[in-house]
Amino acid sequence: MAVADVKALTFDVFGTVVDWRGSVSREIAALSADRGLDLDADLFADEWRAGYGPGMNKVRTGEWPWIGIDGVHRRRLDELLVRFGVDGLTEQEIDHLNRVWHRLDPWPEAVEGLTRLKSRYIISTLSNGSVALLTNMAKRAGLPWDCVLSSELSGHYKPDPESYLKAAELLGLEPNEVMMTAAHPGDLRASAAVGLHTAFVRRPDEQGHGTGLANKPDLESDPSFDFTASSFNDLADQLGC
């Protein structure tokens, strides 16, 4: 089935739609100032995110039970508060901080690009964030989803095949009527392996700006991807939206 038969675009969210690093770093910097601490906010954000993949892998291998993404974030946060020497937060304050992942800001062109893509396709999240996280994020940021889907609904985190196949099933579509859109080649390769179409959108600032970044964004496309774009607006141009 050709790309012309695609009816829905599913989107990775952290990094693809929203700037997790900038958003988390801003809240950590505000906390640091508020408490008279001297936290390296970018490093804190990077270290927090660094616990994300390994945390999900512990769920995937059964070392941890299924815990929502808030649980994965919280276990890492509890470690980091000790490591960075942040004392004296109440449980309520820690819980609020943990939900910074519900309050991430979109890339500047994301809402406009999604709105254009929505004119022609069903647009849905397909994230390892929970339905609650994605719903709260969308409401705050004005992300115009037709539908909020999460790997939570399959009980398997991406890149497990079940996560992609469950999303297609819930949309009432065949896998090849769905196109996964992500800034992460691994997410797209796993999607393609179970029959989805793929659109790679480069987000060169996901790991921060400038040189000397601790982590480099993966900007290398793959000839097997159906589309490679520099933004959602560019993807909308290529798709004729």
Added chain:
Amino acid sequence: MAVADVKALTFDVFGTVVDWRGSVSREIAALSADRGLDLDADLFADEWRAGYGPGMNKVRTGEWPWIGIDGVHRRRLDELLVRFGVDGLTEQEIDHLNRVWHRLDPWPEAVEGLTRLKSRYIISTLSNGSVALLTNMAKRAGLPWDCVLSSELSGHYKPDPESYLKAAELLGLEPNEVMMTAAHPGDLRASAAVGLHTAFVRRPDEQGHGTGLANKPDLESDPSFDFTASSFNDLADQLGC
């Protein structure tokens, strides 16, 4: 926990948000004219809907396996095509007709009322319609949901308790932070039984207009409901939206 703590409104859809009877009847009337038949379109719509509750009950009791709502609608439609003497439709045409339930028109004030309620609350579907059906319907009708939830996600049709509790869980909320909104007292009583708040919205035309209707809408509120309203706009007024 008081009504003031409600963070999300979940909505029954068929009859509460959309006019299923008028919408189905219009498509049946168009089919009848197109084919030179003499179908009683209102009766066809009523008879189709009459198979809905019993079909879900067959799933609930295990007589039928879990079949999506399209499956429940289709089994009834296949019976009715024979009973009403509609011949010669292709499989594609029957499938398209079956999906009329994805193409239902909202009550005239529904989009405006929902938009007002959305300004203060998370608004989500909580229907026995599937995620796909509800997503297609919302896209066509411009229903401004923050999130599309379905009893499908619990594997239990309403009014089973699991359907309501799963929706609250997916929203990351306690049951009493959620208010079920419906035109059907039974749906609300089942919601209240598992701890949700309740808003009854009367839809006097759900079963058609005028006198001598085959089925009467249930317009009797219950003192135990938190709110009783004549429309979504009225509910928005009462909630200060």
